[in-house]
Amino acid sequence: MSVISKAVVTVIGFDRKGIIARVSNVLYEAGINILEISQTIVDGFFNMVMIVDLSEPTCSFDELQDDLNRLGAEVGVQIRIQKNEIFEAMHQI
Template identity: 50%
Template sequence: MEKAIITVVGKDQVGIIAKVCTYLADSHINILDISQTILQGYFNMMMIVDASHAGEEFSTLADQLEKLGNEIGVNIKFQHEDIFNKMHRI
């Protein structure tokens, strides 16, 4: 299993979850866990996903998700689970 962490942050608007999840489904990326919240009009979502069946290279997926984020006005980051854990350990 190739786990990755996806974070999505930006001003809340209709369709953020739908667009991100549609991209993931089309890319054969399975959502293992998801958490989202809206604080004072700002949307924040974190997902743990399995990208082992994706048809694209990891870096291509990260670039495409970043581009999708730019199109819908949010910041989307796609990171390997190991890298995310090393960046966020105490």
């Protein structure tokens, strides 16, 4: 099943310029393709979910997670990457 190689990236925090660009750049550098993006801003609060394809990464999951954490700290938002299986397990039979 192809789901094995998917992950969900969530970004939550106050809106500012360039969040999507910078997150996308980290993913691009890691050889990761973005499959889907959804984003909302409510009262200046930024919410973004990306479904990404992890099948051809150029770095390990841990390294990618560290890079995203670093970027999150720099930009002042919370960025998380989680393997897709946890969401599928909880919401699909």
